[in-house]
Amino acid sequence: MKLDAVIFDLDGTLVDSEGLYFESDRRFVERFGGVYDDExxxxxxxxxxxxxxxxxxxxxxxxxxVDELVKLKDALYLETARGRIAAFPExxxxVQAFSVERLPMAVASGSSLGVIREILSLTGLEPYFxxxxxSESVPNPKPAPDIFLYAARQLEANPATCLVFEDSQHGVAAALAAGMRVVAVPFVMTEKGKAQFANADLLFPGGMAGFTAEAVLDWIDSHYCLCEDCSFFEFGLCEE
Structure with missing residues (x-):
């Protein structure tokens, strides 16, 4: 099977931001008298x-x-993230390995486009994407497949030859519904989410603590061929 493109979720997948989002979202909800707890x-x-x-x-x-709330939420998050956010090292x-291989890469996120751009800039990931x-660009957010199908169209890639990286059960569901393969690196593995994460093609059940670039690249080598027009599933069967 060919690998034509790689699509990454942003928050909790590429960058260590979920804790920062929790902090800013708690401030956001508390402004309106609400409680934003772990559940x-x-x-x-x-x-x-x-x-x-x-x-x-x-x-x-x-x-x-809703537009006013989005602007406030984004402002609180960026205020919280500046000077603190970083890309996950692995x-x-x-990303650097894919860049060397010149694999097309995209970010498909539920965050606002302005937030995506600034976070990539703050974390040094901007040159790669x-x-x-x-999700602002599509009718339905994750777990609907819209954002991933939209990304595939823009990349001119067949969804079946796209590989998605996700940290949430909603994202895994969206990628699978789009007909894509998915690598799941759960930020939180809840009882409710276990069944969905189990459907991933490659699962790191311990989340980012057990994730390595080497493990992913080894898995890709055993499941994909990077040759032109290759239809073989196993890399070792390719005549190239």
Whole structure:
């Protein structure tokens, strides 16, 4: 099987941001008299900025528009992240390895496009990604497949030959619904999410603590061929 493109989720996958998002989202929710605890947080991981703001607006019957809430949420997050956020070292190694092989790469995230751009700049990942896609650009957020199918179209890649990296159960569900293969590196492995994560093609059950670029590259070598027009599933069967 060919590998034509790699698509990464951003927060909790490429960059160590979930703790920062928890901090900023707690401040965001508390502004409206709400409580943002660990249980609520686990339900919201991978939800995306727009649906999260819609949820908060409905939950607390807010007079602010969704657009106003998105701007406030983004501002609080970037204020929290500046000077503190970093790329996961093993993910950076993996991105660099893909870059050497000239594999097309994209970011497909539930964050706002402006946030995606700034976070990539802050973490030094910006030079590796020219294809940036936000759920703002599609009708339905994850777990719907829209963002991944949109990314594949922009990359001119067959979804079946795309590989996705995700940290949330919503993201894994979206990638599989798009007909793509997925590597899951769970930020939180809840009882509710275990079944969905188990459907991933490659799962790191311990999350980023057990993730290595070498393990992923070894798995790719045994499951993909990088040759032109190759239809063999196992790399070792390729005549090249």
């Amino acid at each position: 609520f947080r686990a339900e919201c991981i991978g939800m995306g900025t727009l649906p999260f703001c819609r949820l908060i607006k409905d939950k607390y019957q807010l007079s602010e528009t 993910m950076l190694k993996l 020219s294809h940036l896609y936000s």
